[in-house]
Amino acid sequence: MKKLYLIGNMKMNMSIAELEPYFENITTIASQSSNVVGVCVPYVYLDMAQGMLNGSKVLYGAQNMHFQDSGAYTGEISANMLEDFGCDLVVLGHSERRAYFHESDEEINLKVKKALEKGITPILCFGETLEEREGSMAHSVVERQIVGALADLGEEDVSRIIFAYEPVWAIGTGVSATSEQAEEMISFAKRLIADEFGVNNSIMLYGGSLKPSNAEDILSKPSIDGGLIGGACLKLQDFEQLINTKVE
Ligand code: PEP
Numbered sequence: 001m002k003k004l005y006l007i008g009n010m011k012m013n014m015s016i017a018e019l020e021p022y023f024e025n026i027t028t029i030a031s032q033s034s035n036v037v038g039v040c041v042p043y044v045y046l047d048m049a050q051g052m053l054n055g056s057k058v059l060y061g062a063q064n065m066h067f068q069d070s071g072a073y074t075g076e077i078s079a080n081m082l083e084d085f086g087c088d089l090v091v092l093g094h095s096e097r098r099a100y101f102h103e104s105d106e107e108i109n110l111k112v113k114k115a116l117e118k119g120i121t122p123i124l125c126f127g128e129t130l131e132e133r134e135g136s137m138a139h140s141v142v143e144r145q146i147v148g149a150l151a152d153l154g155e156e157d158v159s160r161i162i163f164a165y166e167p168v169w170a171i172g173t174g175v176s177a178t179s180e181q182a183e184e185m186i187s188f189a190k191r192l193i194a195d196e197f198g199v200n201n202s203i204m205l206y207g208g209s210l211k212p213s214n215a216e217d218i219l220s221k222p223s224i225d226g227g228l229i230g231g232a233c234l235k236l237q238d239f240e241q242l243i244n245t246k247v248e
Contacts, residue, residue: 004219005162005205005226006243007038007123008233009063009091019045022236023052029240030057036226037243038089039233040123043077046085054086061089061120064097067110079118090115091228093125093149095168105148112149116157123162123228124149125207126189130169138167142189150197158197163204164228165189170208172230176218182206183221190223212241220247 014022019041030037038059041049049060066076082090092115093108108124115122126145128138142165150158165186170177177185186204193202206218207228218224232238 001034002219002225002247004035004245004247005038005203006035006229006239006245007040007059007089007162007205007226008229008239009040009094009207010042010233011063011096011230012042013234014042014045016045016048019048020052023049023058025236026058026239027053027056029236029243033243035243035245040089040091046082046087050085059088059121061087061091061123063091063094065090065092065111065115067107067114069114079114079120082120083118087120089162090120090122091125091164092122093145095125095127095166095171099168105145106151108149109151112161113153113157116153116160121160121162123164123205125164125166125228127166127168127171127208133167133169138185139188142185143192146189146192147196150193153197155198158193158199159202161202163189163193163202164207165204166207166228172209174209176209176211176214177206179214179218179221182218183223186221187223210242212238215242215245216247219245 040061040063053060062082065079092111097103112122128141132141167177194200203225205226205228206224210227210229211232
């Protein structure tokens, strides 16, 4: 049986009232699964995540961070602060941050380096838009994003990153990539990382409208190590089914 990574990205959703039963239940669900389970929550709920998930099998973390340690960056959160809350994970380079907050590959590279320095596992997202795919630019865009985000990093650092291929056209649309499209791009990205950085066994997730009905098909593909899950992680029943996915 393949050991899968199932990591939820809650985005700007949930409340204290909703998270209390959610965290309570997810620790039980994760404890009964042989897969790796994680949740990336809004910053303001990290305190609660630390209180309720620490010591359980559930990894937790944030959805972004700044690359500076401290300073005059109103509204920002540093890796030191995530460390204070015991974060295991941080999502970096999500397409929503690239699109709405104009994050560049250079900035994402600084964030990846800082997270690694602090011992927080980056979940590094990459993926093309529909226009880029239709213009036969998907592979060059993915290559630019990966090489840019990993600039100046060596084999040991790169081996500590979890990657997530998230085609922008599949995120939150209900229309996932086909399992063949996901496998093709993820095997391309894995080969690139092996060739450029000498890491032959990188962990790479698929993200984009992953749900119980398509999980087995997508996650059974040989290069795909798990899923980064947006919408479906908000409904505990759906997330539970995803966490319990078993594939060879
Ligand atoms: C995401 O934003 O990381 C994501 C995968 O979203 P969704 O599952 O809702 O498409």
